[in-house]
Amino acid sequence: MSSLLPTAESRLLIGGKLVPGADGVFDTVNPATEEIIGQAANAGGADMDAAIAAARTAFDDTDWSRDHAFRARCLEQLRTALQAHVDELREITIAEAGAPTMLTRGPQLEGPVADLGYCASLAETYNWETDLGIAEPMGIKSRRVLRREAIGVVGAITPWNFPHQINFAKLGPALAAGNTLVLKPAPDTPWCAAAVGAVIAEHTDIPPGVVNIITSADHTIGARLTVDPRVDMVSFTGSTLTGKAVMAGAATTLKKAFLELGGKSAFIVLDDANLAAAVGVAAFSVCVHAGQGCAITTRLLVPRAAYDDAVQVAAATLSGIVPGDPADPRTICGPLISQRQRARVERYLEIAVAEGGRIVTGGGRPANRERGYYIEPTLIADVANTSTVAREEIFGPVLVVIPYDGDDDAIRIANDSPYGLSGSVWGSDPDRIRRVTEGVRTGTLSVNGGIWYSADAPFGGYKQSGIGREMGIAGFEEYLETKLIAYQA
Structure with missing residues (x-):
């Protein structure tokens, strides 16, 4: 397999292709040495627009959201490919996030990668339809079926402290549920996300546009995901102050907002x-x-x-x-x-x-x-x-x-x-x-x-620590809509 370690700069993943950023590159720094270790693709507004368009097309014009077995296979492929590159990913994570080596064998890397298997299993075993039986509202005998379906395009905005754990806690359930995704990682840890983009593009059958990864030095570029009407949900992890801005942006189009915020x-x-x-x-x-x-x-x-x-x-x-x-x-x-x-x-x-x-x-x-x-x-x-x-x-x-x-x-x-x-x-x-x-x-x-x-335990908070839950069945269902279909019996 080819190396994940960037020799010059990392790339964006847009529409299934690894491409340079419209705004050039920006430095990524090793916090343990203060040295520049390389460059990451610096996305501009046009790149974000293209990523959202690719995700929208992939959701609307393919069977991705309906083919549960295919999604499970793709997630298993992703897990296997990431595990094959785990030593390179470890090197990136230690250098870029300053994560202690011991943690990369748990929640900083190997744990979240393994958890993709749980998401793959959910895609195949989840009860997508529930028969509610027959009732006679207004005297009309009706058989009711409750169906769970993907929300659509998910905008995921993630922080730098546990980049793989948080990226995969959004990417895994969102994809298992049948959504397409635009991931905007923190400017401090762009390589951690870009390396995953390279694996997706080169070692999985995930269709073009299903996953798009946008790295940028601009902290505000992720805000486009909150207000763009083509995005159906925004999933954010970060500070409570920024979470309030994300929620306000999402309100302009009444899109769902999942927020995992601060703690004390x-x-x-x-x-x-x-x-x-x-x-x-x-x-x-x-x-x-x-x-x-x-x-x-x-x-x-x-x-x-x-x-x-x-x-x-x-x-x-x-x-x-x-x-x-x-x-x-x-x-x-x-x-x-x-x-x-x-x-x-x-x-x-x-x-x-x-x-x-x-x-x-x-x-x-x-x-x-x-x-x-x-x-x-x-x-x-x-x-x-x-x-x-x-x-x-x-x-x-x-x-x-x-x-x-x-x-x-x-x-x-x-x-x-x-x-x-x-x-x-x-x-x-x-x-x-x-x-x-x-x-x-x-x-x-x-x-x-x-x-x-x-992986099977929901995580989230009360009060200003957030809205909703991540991981587990509860986290998976954050990425689903509920549809009720009534047939005349």
Whole structure:
């Protein structure tokens, strides 16, 4: 097979062809070294227009949406071809996203690729029609059939932090459901998406126009997908602020909008938990991929009587995790994605101190890292849940520890947030754990280290963390319309 690694620049995928961008190229940068590693195709407005037109034609003029077995075969082909190129994809992901090697063997690459098999299976096994039986509305005997059909053209807009996981969590279910797609990845990780485009074009039978991939340095070009009447649905993962703009754009044509947005999730340690174990896990998890995950639990809630001990354990854990080269298999905490993102995290640390917070450990750039967008794992103490750093998504290896008084207060603090994406509860009493998990208003919860991530498990949030669910049957059905057909019996 030919190599996926771009020798000069990557290409757009439009109408089944790999083509250059109308606006030339833009640099892609390795966040661990700050070096330019190559160029990506820079799409312009005409490219986006062509991609939408290709997707529209592929949906309207082919049998793609109706041939379930063919779609399943194409998705299996895609999975197999991606697995054949997994080492090249790993190299791209580490260099471009700064993803630690260890994560590419799980949710950063190999896991999402394998999950395409689940989507392929759904295409063939899903119950596309349901017989509702016979009724006699207004005295007319009628047999009713409920049919599920593809929505049409899907515009997918994705971020940089887990590029493969999020790209495939949209692409897989959307294609399995019979839709066509225009994918607009983040400018920070264009190669991760472009490499998938090359595999689709060269190693699968996916028809031209079914998948189109548009990379661009222009953050706003994806907005065209939200307002174009040829697009039937927009699926967006990113910040809540941008999600609001996506929703407003989608409203102009009343297209469906799926939104997976921000989080400020709480890690609740009950007073009957093993404090050292629970706090250690909380501190460790905030360092994974330098804290660049929307579902990471970044607020540590501990009983007030155990507050000082919790701060000590968290600080010891965080200070023992040294940011390192993501290509090193031992690295847990790699770089932030860009200079812009590091500056953003540093501003939040300044705000924390200005608002009376105490930086217990971390708070600066690692002394052993002269190059790369690294920042030390950081613990902030002595702030209330009303503080800026306890309410806003920082997206870095930063943990805020907050004391509470009793289970009800822990639930109250956890829910006192505009977000509701994820969370964690640690304790020993099953009845107390159940009461807390029932009380916390969030889309996913881990109990004593349980893992909620899986291809068949829906993911999404309450409140300003989004609308709808991704993955699982619920995520698959986000990409379907419901049609009721009544036959006179």
